[in-house]
Amino acid sequence: MAYNPWLKRLEHGFRGCLKLELDTIRTMIKASEKKYRRFRKEARQGNRYYYNETDILKNGAAAIDAVNAFLVKMGRNPLKSADNRIPTNWHRVLTDQKNGYLFTYPPQFDIKGLSDEQLERFWDTLGEDYKEIIQQLGRDASNTGRAWLHYRYEEETAPLEYWYVDALDAMPVYDESGLKPKLKYMIYPYDKFNESTGQYKTRYEVWSDSEVIYMEQAKSAIDIQEIEPECLPDGQWHREIHSYGEVPFIEFPNNSGRKSDLIMYKRLIDAVDKLVSGFANDIDDIQEIIWVIKNYAGEQSDYEYDDDGNQIEKEVDLLQRLKTKKYAHVDGDGGIDAVRGEVPYEARGRMLDILIDQLYKSAMAVNPNPDHAGNQSGVYIDFLYSLLELKAGLMETQFRPALTHFVKVVLRHLGLPEDQRIEQIWTRNKPRNDLETAQIITMTPDTVMSSETKTKVHPLVEDWQEEREKVKEEQKKKQDDVLDQWGQMHPDMTAAGERE
Numbered sequence: 001m002a003y004n005p006w007l008k009r010l011e012h013g014f015r016g017c018l019k020l021e022l023d024t025i026r027t028m029i030k031a032s033e034k035k036y037r038r039f040r041k042e043a044r045q046g047n048r049y050y051y052n053e054t055d056i057l058k059n060g061a062a063a064i065d066a067v068n069a070f071l072v073k074m075g076r077n078p079l080k081s082a083d084n085r086i087p088t089n090w091h092r093v094l095t096d097q098k099n100g101y102l103f104t105y106p107p108q109f110d111i112k113g114l115s116d117e118q119l120e121r122f123w124d125t126l127g128e129d130y131k132e133i134i135q136q137l138g139r140d141a142s143n144t145g146r147a148w149l150h151y152r153y154e155e156e157t158a159p160l161e162y163w164y165v166d167a168l169d170a171m172p173v174y175d176e177s178g179l180k181p182k183l184k185y186m187i188y189p190y191d192k193f194n195e196s197t198g199q200y201k202t203r204y205e206v207w208s209d210s211e212v213i214y215m216e217q218a219k220s221a222i223d224i225q226e227i228e229p230e231c232l233p234d235g236q237w238h239r240e241i242h243s244y245g246e247v248p249f250i251e252f253p254n255n256s257g258r259k260s261d262l263i264m265y266k267r268l269i270d271a272v273d274k275l276v277s278g279f280a281n282d283i284d285d286i287q288e289i290i291w292v293i294k295n296y297a298g299e300q301s302d303y304e305y306d307d308d309g310n311q312i313e314k315e316v317d318l319l320q321r322l323k324t325k326k327y328a329h330v331d332g333d334g335g336i337d338a339v340r341g342e343v344p345y346e347a348r349g350r351m352l353d354i355l356i357d358q359l360y361k362s363a364m365a366v367n368p369n370p371d372h373a374g375n376q377s378g379v380y381i382d383f384l385y386s387l388l389e390l391k392a393g394l395m396e397t398q399f400r401p402a403l404t405h406f407v408k409v410v411l412r413h414l415g416l417p418e419d420q421r422i423e424q425i426w427t428r429n430k431p432r433n434d435l436e437t438a439q440i441i442t443m444t445p446d447t448v449m450s451s452e453t454k455t456k457v458h459p460l461v462e463d464w465q466e467e468r469e470k471v472k473e474e475q476k477k478k479q480d481d482v483l484d485q486w487g488q489m490h491p492d493m494t495a496a497g498e499r500e
Contacts, residue, residue, distance in 0.1 A: 025215060026227045029204055032171035032187050043144035043168045046260040049091035050143050055270055056085050061277035082284030086277045090269045091262055094363045098261070099138040101385075102392050104429035105462065106134045107399075109407055112421040118414075119465070125160050125410050136164045141254035141395065142261045144168065149250045149406060153413050160413045162406075165249070166190075172251065184208070186249045192216070203230065209246050214238040250405050253398040261391075265362040272355050279348055364391040385430050392428070400424060425456055425464065 048054070060083055111119065133149070140147035144167040151162040165188065173185035185208055192203040204215040204227070214230040221227075229237035242248070254260065306312060360367045364387040382389075408418045437459045444454070455471070456464040 021213075022229070025206055025213065026224050028173060028185065029171075029187055029189075029206070029215070029227060030224050032173060036171050039145070040168050042260060042263070045266075046091075046143035046145075046262045047168075049262055049266070049269070050095055050139075052087045052089045052092065054087040054091075054273055056087050056273035056277055060085055061274045061281055082281040084277045084280035084284065086273065086280060088269070088272050088276055090265075090272065090359065094265070094365045095139065095142045095261060097365055098142060098388065098392060098395070099135060101388055101429050102395065102426070103131075103135045103138050105427040106131045107403060108425040108427075108464065109403075110423040110425060110465075111407070111411075112423070114416065114420065116469075118416055121414055122410060122416075125414060129163075133162070133164055137252045137399075138395070140164060140167045141252050141398075145254050145258040145260045147252040147254075149252065149402070151248050151250070151406075151409055160410065170249070172249070183247045183249065183251070186247050191219075207247050207249065209244070211239060211241045214240075250402050250409075252402045255394050255398060261363070264364070265359055268355055268359045268362055272352065272359065275348060275352055275355065361387070364388060381431055385428075389428070396426060427462075 109122075111122065114122070137147040137149060147167055148165045148170045149162060150165045151160060153160045169189055171187040171189070172183055173187065174181040175184040185206060188205040188207070189202055191200045193200055200219055202217045202219060204217070206213045206215060215227050216230045217227045229239075232238050357367075359365075366385055366388045403424060404422050407422050411418045411420065437457075441449075441454050441458060451471075452464075452468060455461055455467050458464075458467075461467045
C-alpha cells in the first residue's frame with residue numbers, strides 16, 4: 001500500500017508522543033500475528049484451491065512415491081508406476097458460479113432525498129472501478145471468509161480512492177466492550193523495498209479512528225523490540241492524522257462465521273481429484289505387462305554398497321519388485337503368462353457421479369447439466385437455483401450493512417447528508433422466464449405497484465435509474481408533440497392565449 005500524500009502530517013510532537021505508545025503497538029502487532037495465524041492458513045488454502053493448486057499435486061492419487069523412488073534407486077528398468085496428479089478446479093467453478101450469480105449485475109443504490117444532480121455526483125464518485133471491486137470483494141470473501149475495502153480522501157474537492165486489500169494480511173483489532181464489536185484498529189503489514197539498503201522490510205500500517213502510524217521491521221528480525229517506527233527524511237517518525245472519524249476499512253464477511261466456502265466441500269474435491277487421477281494412472285499402467293514365470297523362485301534379496309564399496313545385502317519388498325521388474329516369482333511346472341491390468345470403468349464412473357452429485361449439494365450450487373432442460377417455467381428455475389439462492393442470500397445479508405456503510409462514506413466525502421434512506425437493488429444473474437415476469441408486471445395495476453418499481457424489476461432493464469430518465473424524456477417529448485399538434489389545429493385559440 002503506497003504512501004498517501006493527502007493525509008495531513010503532524011509537524012511536531014512525534015517523538016515524545018509516540019514513544020509512550022511503542023510497547024503497546026509492538027505488543028498489539030505480535031498478538032495479532034499470533035491470533036490470525038490459523039485464519040491465514042485457511043485463507044491461503046481457499047486461494048490455493050481457487051487457482052487449481054489442490055492437495056492432489058502434493059500427495060498424488062495413491063501411495064506410489066515409495067515405489068517410484070525404489071525404482072529410480074534400482075536403475076534396472078525404465079518402466080515406472082504412473083503418477084498423474086490432475087486437479088479438477090471445482091472450487092473455482094463453484095466460487096465463480098456464486099459470484100457471477102450475485103455480482104454480474106452489481107448492487108445498485110436508490111438514495112431517497114437526493115436530487116438528480118446529487119445522484120449523478122454519487123455515481124461519478126463510484127466510477128468505473130465499482131463493478132470490479134465488488135466482484136473481487138465477493139471472490140475474496142468466498143475464498144478466505146472475509147474481504148476488506150479500504151478508502152482514502154482528504155476533503156470534498158479531492159477525489160475519493162477506494163480499493164480492496166489482501167484479506168490474508170489484514171489484522172483487525174476489535175473493541176468488544178459493547179454489545180456489537182467495533183473495529184478499533186487495523187494492522188496492515190506488507191513488504192516494502194528499501195532503496196538505500198537494497199533490502200525488503202516488513203512495513204506495518206497501524207490505523208486508528210484518528211491517525212495512522214507506520215512501523216517497520218527487518219525480514220530477518222525475530223525480537224519484538226526490533227519493530228521500530230518508520231522515519232521520514234527529516235528524522236521524524238512517520239505518523240499521519242486523518243479526519244474520517246473511524247478506521248477507514250470496511251469488512252465484507254462471507255457468512256456469520258467468517259468461514260470460507262471451501263470447508264463445506266474440500267474433502268469431496270479431494271476425492272474427485274484422486275478418482276480422476278487414479279483413472280488416468282490405470283490407463284497408463286494398463287499398457288505395461290507383468291510376466292508370471294512358473295517354477296522360478298527368483299531373488300528374495302538385493303545388494304547395496306556403502307561408501308567404502310562394501311556389499312550390503314538388503315531384503316526386497318516383493319510388491320516393489322513386482323512394479324520394478326514387471327515379473328512375479330511362482331513355483332510350478334514352468335511356463336510364462338502375461339498379465340495385464342483391468343480398469344473398472346463402470347464402478348469408477350458410478351462413483352464419480354455420486355461424488356459430483358454430492359459436491360453440488362454440499363456446495364449449495366447449481367448443476368449446469370440437469371435432467372430436464374428447455375424452456376422451463378419460473379417455478380422450476382427457482383427450484384433449480386434454490387440451494388444457490390440460500391447461500392447467496394446469506395452472503396447478501398452480510399454484505400448489505402457493509403455496502404450501506406460505504407455509501408455513507410461516499411456521501412460524507414461529497415458533503416451530502418448521510419441520514420438518507422438507502423435502498424439497495426440486487427439483481428440475480430440466472431435463467432428466467434421473461435415472458436412470465438413481463439406478464440405479471442403488465443397485469444399489476446398502478447394502485448398496487450408504482451411505475452418506478454415496475455422499471456426496477458423488469459427483466460429487460462439493467463440500469464433502472466437510466467431507464468427512468470429515458471422514460472421521463474420520452475413522456476415529455478410526447479406531451480410537447482401533443483401541444484404542438486393542438487396548436488396547429490387551433491391557431492386562433494393559441495394566439496388568443498398568447499395575447500392574454
